Amino acid sequence: MKTLRLRWRASVHPKPLEKDWRGLATMSMRGVLRLSEVQIRVMDLAAAREHYGARMGLHEVMQDEKGLVYYKPWDDHEHHSFILREADAPGIDYVAFRVYDDSTLTRLTAGIESFGLRVEHIAAGVYPKSGRRIQFVAPSGHLMQLYAEKELTGNTLGYHNPGVTPDEGVIRGYRVNRLDHVLLGGPNIDECARLFCDVFDFDLSEKIIDAKNDMSLGVFLSCSTKPHDIAFQLQDQPNRFHHVSFFLESVSDLYKAADLIGKYRIPVEVPPNRHGVTRGATVYFFDPSGNRNEVFAEGYVHYPDTPTLIWDTDEIDHLGFTHDNHMRQSFFDVLT
Numbered sequence: 001m002k003t004l005r006l007r008w009r010a011s012v013h014p015k016p017l018e019k020d021w022r023g024l025a026t027m028s029m030r031g032v033l034r035l036s037e038v039q040i041r042v043m044d045l046a047a048a049r050e051h052y053g054a055r056m057g058l059h060e061v062m063q064d065e066k067g068l069v070y071y072k073p074w075d076d077h078e079h080h081s082f083i084l085r086e087a088d089a090p091g092i093d094y095v096a097f098r099v100y101d102d103s104t105l106t107r108l109t110a111g112i113e114s115f116g117l118r119v120e121h122i123a124a125g126v127y128p129k130s131g132r133r134i135q136f137v138a139p140s141g142h143l144m145q146l147y148a149e150k151e152l153t154g155n156t157l158g159y160h161n162p163g164v165t166p167d168e169g170v171i172r173g174y175r176v177n178r179l180d181h182v183l184l185g186g187p188n189i190d191e192c193a194r195l196f197c198d199v200f201d202f203d204l205s206e207k208i209i210d211a212k213n214d215m216s217l218g219v220f221l222s223c224s225t226k227p228h229d230i231a232f233q234l235q236d237q238p239n240r241f242h243h244v245s246f247f248l249e250s251v252s253d254l255y256k257a258a259d260l261i262g263k264y265r266i267p268v269e270v271p272p273n274r275h276g277v278t279r280g281a282t283v284y285f286f287d288p289s290g291n292r293n294e295v296f297a298e299g300y301v302h303y304p305d306t307p308t309l310i311w312d313t314d315e316i317d318h319l320g321f322t323h324d325n326h327m328r329q330s331f332f333d334v335l336t
Contacts, residue, residue, distance in 0.1 A: 029100075029223075029224070030100045030104070031099060031100060031104055031108070031200065031201045031223070032097050032098075032099050032100075032104075032108075032146070032200045032201065032202070032223045033097070033098045033099060033100060033223070033224075034097065034098055034223065034224060034229060035095065035096075035097055035179060035180075035181060035182060035229045035230060036078060036081055036096055036097055036098040036150070036179070037078075037080070037081050037082070037083070037094075037095070037096035037098075037145070037179075038081070038082055038083070038092070038094075038095050038096075038179065038182055038244050039068075039082075039083040039084075039085060039092070039093040039094055039095075040082075040083070040084060040085070040090070040091065040092050040093065040241065040244065040291055041084075041085050041086075041087035041089060041090050041091050041092070041093060041289070041291075041336075042084050042085070042086060042087070042090060042287065042288070042289040042291070043086070043087065043088065043089070043090060043288075043289045044086075044288055044289065045067070045069065045084060045086040047288035047289075048069075048084050048086075048287060048288060048289065049069060049084070050288075051266070051287045051288055052071060052082070052084065052287070053071065054173070055173055055174070055260065055264055055266065056173045056174045056176060056246070056293075057074075057171070057172035057173020057174055057175065057176055058071040058072065058073055058082060058173070058176060059071060059072050059073070059074060059170075061079060061080050061153075062080070062128070064128060066085075067085075067086060068083055068084065068085050069083065069084045070082075070083050070128070071083070071084070072153075073176040073177055073178050073179060073246060073247075074155055074156065074166060074170050074171055074176070074177070075155045075177040075178050076155070076178050076179060077152050077153070077154055077155055078098070078129075078150045078151070078152055078153070079128070079129040079150060079151040079152070079153045080128075080129070081178075081179045082179060082244070089336070090241075090287075090289040090290050090291045090336040091239075091240075091241045091291070091336040092142070092182075092184070092239070092241035092244075092336075093143065094135075094142070094143040094144060094145055095142065095143075095144055095145070095182055095184075095230070096133070096144070096145035096146065096147060097144070097145070097146050097147075097200075097223075097229075098146075098147060098148070098150065099146050099147070099148050100148070101148050102131070102132075102148045102149070104148060105132070105134060105146055105147065105148045108134070108146060108199065108200065109134050111198075111199040111200075112134070112136050112195075112199060114199075115195055115198070115199050117136045117137065117138075117195075118136065118137075119134050119135070119136050120134065120135040120136065121133075121134055121135075122134070122135055122145070124149070127147075129150055129151035130147055130149065130150045130151075131147055131148055131149030131150065132147065132148075132149075133145045133146065133147040134146050134147075138186075138192055138195065139186075139187070139188035139189075139191035139192050139195065140184060140185075140186030140187060140188055140189060140192050140232055140238060140239070141186045141187070141238025141239035142184050142186060142238075142239050143239075156170050173257075173260065174246070174248065174253075174256075174257035174260060174261075174295055175248055175249065175253045175256065175257065176246040176247070176248060176295070177246075177247045177248060177249055178246070178247050179244070179245075179246060179247070180226070180245045180246060180247035180296050181226070181228050181229050181230060181231065181244075181245045181296075182230055182231070182241075182242075182243070182244050182245065183230075183231045183232070183233060183242035183243050183245075184230070184231070184232050184233070184240065184241060184242060185232070185233045185234075185235035185237075185240030185241070185242050185335045186232065186234075186235050186237070186238045186239060186240055187234070187235065187236065187237075187238060189216055189218070189219050189232040189233070189234050190216050190219070192219065192232045193207075193216075193219040193221060193232070196221045196223075196230070197221070200223065201223070202221040202222060202223045202229070202230075203221065203222050203223075203302065203304055203306070203308075204219060204220070204221060204308045205220045205221065205222045205227055205228055205278075205302050205306065205308065205309065206218075206219075206220040206227065206228070206277050206278065206308065206309040206310075206311065207219050207220065207308055207309070207310050207311070208277065208311045208312070208313070208319065209310060209311070209312050209313070210312070210313050211312040211313045211314040212313075215234075216234065217233070217234050217313070218231060218232065218233050218234065218277075219231060219232050220277065220278065222302045224302070225301050225302050225303065226299065226302060227277075227278035227279065227280065227299045227300055227302055228278060233332075235335065240335040240336070241291065241292075241335055241336045242292060242331075242335050243284065243291075243292035243293060243294050244291075244292075244293060244294070245293075245294040245295070245296045246293070246294070246295050246296065247295075247296055247297070248295050248296065248297045249297070250297055250298075251272075251281045251297050251298060253297065254272060254281050254282075254283060254295055254296075254297045255272055257283060257295050258271060258272050258283050261283065261285050266285050266286070267285060267286040268283070268284070268285045269284040269285060269286065269292065269328060269330060269331075269334075270282065270283065270284040270321060270328060271283060272323075273321045273322070273323045273324065274321065274322045274323055275319075275320065275321065275322070276311065276315070276318050276319035276320065276321075276322050277309075277311060277319050277320070278299045278300070279298065279299050279300050280296045280297065280298055280299035281296070281297040281298050282294055282295070282296055282297075282321075283295050289336075290334075290336055291336050292334070292335075292336070
């Protein structure tokens with residue numbers, strides 16, 4: 001089986017691991033598959049349920065004995081992908097990625113440990129509908145998990161002669177298709193990029209640097225054909241949460257979502273616009289606890305041989321938002 005050639009360039013990025021075990025990396029989409037689970041903290045669970053369920057249209061699939069509430073967008077096949085936990089302060093608890101199979105999970109465990117991070121093992125069944133997991137803290141201070149098994153409940157279309165449109169009422173609210181990506185804030189973002197590229201075989205799809213000194217301010221990482229599955233923004237404090245993004249099928253759906261956001265007086269940070277970074281169409285808004293949400297459409301197709309796109313702060317307004325060429329200061333200051 002042909003192995004991927006990683007595009008980590010020593011002239012631009014920190015030195016790779018001394019122990020090169022990356023030859024074990026398998027072909028594209030046979031390692032880390034996707035961002036598959038995000039758990040956030042909210043201060044008012046009833047208000048959050050209205051926001052994410054009744055307004056956005058995510059499907060609530062269960063509430064467990066701890067009070068956690070589990071959701072899925074209609075076109076996610078796993079039992080759940082988004083979780084709410086009531087707490088005293090907003091923010092993020094963890095992000096999880098699904099990997100191809102159990103042997104991949106074992107292989108990646110060795111890679112994380114070789115990188116120098118401590119790995120915690122979590123038995124099957126501790127997390128609902130899920131097989132065993134591994135857990136570690138990224139250099140940015142964020143708690144992350146990997147797993148290979150979770151119950152698949154489908155998208156209501158079935159797997160034999162499935163058709164293209166689910167029953168009426170399945171697609172609702174903002175017409176969210178799936179969980180798309182997260183942006184996290186913290187220190188050591190070059191080390192985060194090295195972890196994801198050297199160990200998890202992601203690509204560094206885009207990067208934002210300071211025009212004066214080339215310091216990394218943002219890194220965008222893809223394990224798929226999307227512009228990014230996870231991104232990190234440089235922040236002094238660790239474990240900060242910038243936003244979780246939900247994918248919509250079209251810009252038309254994005255404008256319909258914006259109509260509903262306005263109808264229900266949901267706080268908006270950025271009305272319909274387009275990013276220079278990732279080329280995605282976007283709307284940014286806040287949940288009742290102050291966690292930032294995004295609905296996202298389009299963006300380009302990323303391939304493993306696509307060169308890393310570099311942006312610098314001389315183009316900070318355009319790389320942020322191309323319609324009005326205005327980067328919001330809140331994008332740097334407001335994280336939970």
